[in-house]
Amino acid sequence: MPYVKTKDGVDIYYETSGEGTPFLFLSETACDGAVWKIYQVPEFARDHRVIIFDYRGTGLSGKPSANYSTDLFADDAVAVMDQLGLEGAVVCGHSMGGRVAQLLALDHPRKVGKLILASSGAAHPGETGIPLRIAKEMVEMGYEKYVREHTIVVGWTEAYAQQHMELIEKYLKVRMANLCPVEFYFRHVLARQAHDTSGRLKDIKIPTLIFVGDDDHFVVSDMSHRAGADILAKGIPNSKLVVLPGERHSYFYTESQKVHGIMRDFLKSK
């Protein structure tokens, strides 16, 4: 199995499929790379070299009991890209992955050709540290049940969940299969809450597609992804915002055909 060691000595697990322009996918908070294998890897490996990996603290990667940051997650991605000798990649980051993607574009601009920021944001201005609501619900519900139920409520509208539970279950099976120990979930949450690129958005110069579900109004700490996406669209000069009607947070895993078309149009454009 392919691993690369980061400069601070953490083993990062990664996979690649296909040939063509590199296409790097970055997962949400405390989520490994396996979720992209349901729909995105088969779709984009047809004409790209698709790269997925597990952030430190998740999946098959190393799990040091140290402080994490979105900068370190960007370093994890850089280690994988260096190992493979890749530059000019399409980088698609979902939620916290979108924050990591912004840092790749800002601090490693040669590595990024185009940016797709899906259901993400630049900062959580009002709340640093572990949000009370997350800790409370995890204690009350238990960790696995929290992740499962939180994923559903954040991911899809009630109406969608009622009609398409089998699609959601297919995703949850992958999402929950290799769930990281709760310590690392929190280390990821702390990293996410501390991330702040608000003042640097204007320096992201590459073409950027911003995605958000029009119903992604759920707030776990202090700002919804719907509001976070508007801030990204205003701040990043060469960006385009696409609002997905009827969607919440997890359209990649249930309504992939909807977004793949938009992504392909964006990849074709100059």
Added chain:
Amino acid sequence: MPLRKLKDTEIYYEVHGRGQPIVFLSETACDGEVWKIHQVEEFSRDHLVILHDYRGTGRSGKPSIDYSTRMFCDDAAALMDHVGAKKAIVIGHSMGGRIAQLLALEYPEKVDKLILASTGAAFPTTRGLPLKICQEMIEWGYEKYVRDHSILVGFTDEFTKKYPERVEKYLQVRMANLCPVEFYLRHLIARQSHDTTGRLKDIRVPTLILVGEDDRNVTSDINHRSSSEILAKGIPNSKLVVLPGERHSYFFANPAAAHKTIREFIASS
């Protein structure tokens, strides 16, 4: 049951005895009941003993808002006004000692003497909910966490082995009316945000600083043994007494030793 209605919530309190008021302030997310195991009986003989349940604990109101040690301090001050307590001896244990510092700083006219037991001025690096606490609460469950944490932090292994019934007696009271986890977490956030480091020099009342010599457990970033040294250095008119062989909960493990030290301090001028 006496409830003091404040502008946004109700505070449950009890008074016992007569004499110079003594206000007891509990540790994080702990109601006032624990003082009834040993301290009320001892000190109500010649003092007006005042204990209360912090907002978020026991029988007091539990508003779902951000808490702070300043808010707990204002609750205690309002209660002291309500019962007509002036020039009190204020004994604060752990987080209660942080509130006691604020009482001496914000309401100096209310405080005659200060006893800061197993406490500190700040958690210099950890703001917000400490990861270790969240992790253990989830892995062990909330009640088991509070129980096991109280034992580990409170009593030495030798004591727990030798006197399991004393530990159980305390735990029975501590766990009887445990607050919902939301309010435990709100108390933690309040505690972690507290910082009186720069103000210790302004505490002018005679201050006794108590700490168990073995109180070295670290849940966030500084142990009570070290933070007591910081208090002793920072507060001008203070005296540090290290209790040999004790950890965090000597009020409940070895009350005789703690009471003797406290009575000597009260008697001194």
